[in-house]
Amino acid sequence: MTRQNIFDQYTAKTSPIHRLSPIVKVVVAVLFIFSNTLLPDGAWLSFALSGGIILTLTLLAKLEWHYTLKRSLIVLPFALAGISALFSLPGKTLAIWHIGSLELILTDAGLLRFESILVRSWLSVQIAILLVATTTFPDLIHALEHLRLPKMLVTVVAFLYRYMTVLSDEALRLLRARQSRSALLPNPPHSDDFSRPALGKLRTKVLTTKTRGGGSLLWRARTAGNMVGQLFLRSYERSDRIYHAMLSRGYSGHLRTLNPHSMESRDWLLIVLAFIFIALLQLFAHIS
Amino acid sequence: MLHSPTPLHIPDGFLSITVSLITWAITIAILSIAVKRTEKLDEKQVPLMGVMAAFIFAAQMINFPVAGGTSGHLLGGAFAAIMLGPWAGMLVMTAVIGVQGLLLQDGGLLVMGANILNMGLITSAIGFGLYRMGDGRNQKLKLTLAGIAAWLSVMAGALLTSLQLWLSGTARLDIVLPAMLGVHALIGIGETLITVSALAFIFKTRPDLLDQAQGHAHGGKKWIFIGIGISLFVLILSPLASSNPDGLERVASDLGFLGQGVDSPYSILPDYTLPLLGEGAFSTIIAGIIGALVVALIAFFIAKRKNVTADT
Amino acid sequence: MPITHSSPTTPPALPAESTVISIKDLDFSYPDGHIALQSISLSIKEGEKIALVGPNGAGKSTLMLHLNGILSGRGDLEVGLLPLNKQNLPVIRSLVGLVFQNPDDQLFSPTVFEDVAFGPLHMGLSEDEVYARVEAALAQVDMRGFENRLSHHLSTGQKKRIAIATVLSMHPQILVLDEPSAGLDPRARRGLIELLRELPLTMLVSTHDLRMAKELFPRMVIMDEGKIVADGETGVLLKDEGLLEKHGLEGV
Numbered sequence: 001m002t003r004q005n006i007f008d009q010y011t012a013k014t015s016p017i018h019r020l021s022p023i024v025k026v027v028v029a030v031l032f033i034f035s036n037t038l039l040p041d042g043a044w045l046s047f048a049l050s051g052g053i054i055l056t057l058t059l060l061a062k063l064e065w066h067y068t069l070k071r072s073l074i075v076l077p078f079a080l081a082g083i084s085a086l087f088s089l090p091g092k093t094l095a096i097w098h099i100g101s102l103e104l105i106l107t108d109a110g111l112l113r114f115e116s117i118l119v120r121s122w123l124s125v126q127i128a129i130l131l132v133a134t135t136t137f138p139d140l141i142h143a144l145e146h147l148r149l150p151k152m153l154v155t156v157v158a159f160l161y162r163y164m165t166v167l168s169d170e171a172l173r174l175l176r177a178r179q180s181r182s183a184l185l186p187n188p189p190h191s192d193d194f195s196r197p198a199l200g201k202l203r204t205k206v207l208t209t210k211t212r213g214g215g216s217l218l219w220r221a222r223t224a225g226n227m228v229g230q231l232f233l234r235s236y237e238r239s240d241r242i243y244h245a246m247l248s249r250g251y252s253g254h255l256r257t258l259n260p261h262s263m264e265s266r267d268w269l270l271i272v273l274a275f276i277f278i279a280l281l282q283l284f285a286h287i288s
Numbered sequence: 289m290l291h292s293p294t295p296l297h298i299p300d301g302f303l304s305i306t307v308s309l310i311t312w313a314i315t316i317a318i319l320s321i322a323v324k325r326t327e328k329l330d331e332k333q334v335p336l337m338g339v340m341a342a343f344i345f346a347a348q349m350i351n352f353p354v355a356g357g358t359s360g361h362l363l364g365g366a367f368a369a370i371m372l373g374p375w376a377g378m379l380v381m382t383a384v385i386g387v388q389g390l391l392l393q394d395g396g397l398l399v400m401g402a403n404i405l406n407m408g409l410i411t412s413a414i415g416f417g418l419y420r421m422g423d424g425r426n427q428k429l430k431l432t433l434a435g436i437a438a439w440l441s442v443m444a445g446a447l448l449t450s451l452q453l454w455l456s457g458t459a460r461l462d463i464v465l466p467a468m469l470g471v472h473a474l475i476g477i478g479e480t481l482i483t484v485s486a487l488a489f490i491f492k493t494r495p496d497l498l499d500q501a502q503g504h505a506h507g508g509k510k511w512i513f514i515g516i517g518i519s520l521f522v523l524i525l526s527p528l529a530s531s532n533p534d535g536l537e538r539v540a541s542d543l544g545f546l547g548q549g550v551d552s553p554y555s556i557l558p559d560y561t562l563p564l565l566g567e568g569a570f571s572t573i574i575a576g577i578i579g580a581l582v583v584a585l586i587a588f589f590i591a592k593r594k595n596v597t598a599d600t
Numbered sequence: 601m602p603i604t605h606s607s608p609t610t611p612p613a614l615p616a617e618s619t620v621i622s623i624k625d626l627d628f629s630y631p632d633g634h635i636a637l638q639s640i641s642l643s644i645k646e647g648e649k650i651a652l653v654g655p656n657g658a659g660k661s662t663l664m665l666h667l668n669g670i671l672s673g674r675g676d677l678e679v680g681l682l683p684l685n686k687q688n689l690p691v692i693r694s695l696v697g698l699v700f701q702n703p704d705d706q707l708f709s710p711t712v713f714e715d716v717a718f719g720p721l722h723m724g725l726s727e728d729e730v731y732a733r734v735e736a737a738l739a740q741v742d743m744r745g746f747e748n749r750l751s752h753h754l755s756t757g758q759k760k761r762i763a764i765a766t767v768l769s770m771h772p773q774i775l776v777l778d779e780p781s782a783g784l785d786p787r788a789r790r791g792l793i794e795l796l797r798e799l800p801l802t803m804l805v806s807t808h809d810l811r812m813a814k815e816l817f818p819r820m821v822i823m824d825e826g827k828i829v830a831d832g833e834t835g836v837l838l839k840d841e842g843l844l845e846k847h848g849l850e851g852v
Binding site: 136137138141158159161162163165166238241242244245246247248249250251252256257258 | 665668670690693694696698700702704705706707708709710711714717718719721722723727730748750751752766767770
């Protein structure tokens with residue numbers, strides 16, 4: 001059972017941040033990300049201020065100061081998609097490249113835009129990391145329920161959370177079986193991979209296994225497709241058994257849950273305070 | 289982009305507030321219909337959709353090497369919609385994308401509306417819509433349609449992602465669009481191969497499940513129009529915008545999108561007045577359709593081979 | 601989502617030594633035509649502990665799914681003096697605590713609390729009563745304090761105990777367990793046997809673990825090919841090597 005770490009980034013600590021209502025945490029996190037997105041290009045002081053708040057919250061949550069920093073590198077690969085922003089704005093020309101018929105003019109405004117996108121994204125992902133590091137996922141599900149997400153969707157999310165490790169285990173068993181039948185296929189991910197704190201995405205890790213060819217592309221794809229089909233059938237049959245287990249405990253189409261969280265006046269106050277603070281930050285960023 | 293297997297998971301910060309909110313609005317509108325429709329289904333639907341969401345999550349781990357260190361794997365929107373119906377497929381994909389964003393930071397929170405739209409909603413709609421055309425026909429045709437749908441679903445997602453990045457001022461259309469579409473034309477072939485093989489496997493082992501998944505059980509004929517509509521949108525807009533981004537730029541700035549940052553660089557270029565349907569536009573559309581035909585042939589080929597193995 | 605506080609229907613109080621479950625001539629075939637149960641008759645008295653044995657595919661699980669109406673074949677089935685019909689279904693489902701073989705199917709909620717609370721909540725009990733029952737059920741299986749644990753972090757042995765707690769919280773009259781000792785290491789198996797020994801409930805337990813059957817269950821029912829082929833004292837049946845061999849069982 002080494003796997004649990006990758007899916008559960010919650011760190012069990014007792015801190016003021018951990019104790020906050022999950023609803024407050026979700027709302028403030030979204031507000032904060034909203035704020036980051038609204039900060040203008042090159043608002044370095046405001047960027048730094050936001051970063052400072054995140055660091056303070058990280059320390060308050062008794063996490064290592066570099067915890068969110070390290071994990072937030074996850075956004076780096078996507079930076080490629082924004083790289084063309086470098087050449088998208090008029091301004092002082094810094095360099096010109098020609099690739100085929102494409103003329104790429106690097107401008108100071110383009111550079112500033114690109115850097116700002118990266119910083120905004122990096123700040124935002126740190127907030128999301130902080131949120132899941134200090135809130136258990138079942139609590140997050142309760143928060144979503146309180147925030148009026150449709151019951152149906154909340155339930156599907158809860159099932160997904162419960163069964164993603166179970167079915168990922170089954171997928172890994174299928175991958176290992178393929179490996180043991182054919183020396184020419186990529187190594188399946190080792191369970192050790194899961195015990196390390198995840199820097200990148202799970203799938204990145206799973207996919208960057210050694211490629212050693214093996215059969216035609218069509219054959220390899222079909223093997224993978226068969227595995228997907230097999231996993232589907234197992235999952236489908238499992239959903240039947242779960243349905244029976246639900247029925248035998250009185251389920252009749254209408255799900256009932258107890259939600260231990262409720263909004264208290266202190267929680268409302270915190271949300272209002274966060275809102276005022278973010279409004280001030282925005283004011284400052286847009287005036288300066 | 290080749291190093292990231294899922295370049296469609298947009299992180300926060302890459303889309304503007306306007307684009308984030310508009311995509312959220314569209315996503316919420318579609319999802320609220322999906323919730324209403326699935327609530328009407330039988331009570332078994334709840335555990336089924338829940339486990340299927342976990343299945344898609346796990347199935348995305350099953351990979352196969354393509355070339356040069358890259359691997360193909362399933363995105364799953366078309367597959368989910370074919371097996372569960374369009375509305376349930378959408379909810380399942382929404383849960384997957386939501387948990388990936390919330391729990392694993394694979395995709396942002398404020399931009400989640402866009403991610404759900406690109407990877408969950410449009411993929412399910414096109415997947416089911418095209419598959420629905422094969423209702424009551426033979427297996428080969430169904431698998432071929434599923435294969436085309438899988439490829440187009442990935443292309444549709446890539447197209448939407450590129451457009452959103454561009455409208456947010458995060459990317460230059462003439463660079464991001466060909467790059468995204470190029471990469472995803474390949475990723476889409478992986479999607480096609482896995483989707484068709486997985487369906488063929490299910491046809492063979494549990495034909496009763498695909499009888500249940502006969503299109504009419506899940507949605508009416510209007511889905512065929514939706515599927516064809518999205519396909520045409522992808523097939524016409526992708527090559528057109530790639531070869532001639534100026535027209536789109538003008539439309540976008542007319543709509544006030546590009547005004548929020550600095551003016552689009554194209555407004556300072558002299559030749560931006562090219563009409564939307566300029567010279568060569570039709571040839572590029574035809575190129576797109578040829579592309580789709582090639583995928584159709586591949587899908588047909590696998591379907592045929594599958595039938596042979598199923599018989600023996 | 602508001603919690604419905606409807607008053608739960610109370611089952612008729614049973615006099616001692618009365619019949620908890622009575623089945624007469626039950627037949628069942630699956631939609632594909634496969635005959636799973638053939639004229640099954642079985643009566644279970646209060647306080648009895650019965651082992652249900654037989655090879656895979658003998659119909660044990662199918663029979664168990666009938667006991668609370670998940671499957672319904674032809675024939676008579678009464679639980680706690682109530683005939684099985686649509687109207688009685690909710691009460692019967694709370695009377696028969698059915699625990700499935702794979703705890704990953706039985707525990708379908710993110711946390712232990714939510715799973716143990718599922719039954720009481722769907723019986724329409726009040727919030728306070730639900731909390732009290734969860735606490736008591738967890739105490740009964742010796743898993744106090746596990747409320748907020750995540751189901752996927754538990755060991756197999758812990759999952760099996762929680763799975764039993766999920767039906768104990770419904771205060772069933774009979775506990776029906778499918779292969780409870782399967783997949784457990786010797787120590788967890790021993791712990792489970794002690795737990796089952798101490799639970800003061802009527803029990804019907806399907807198992808391949810004849811040593812456990814000998815230890816715990818005075819009565820044994822052997823099924824094969826959808827029929828009950830023997831029903832009697834465990835000690836006696838286990839000595840009949842011809843019978844055991846005929847139905848693919850190994851004596852202990």
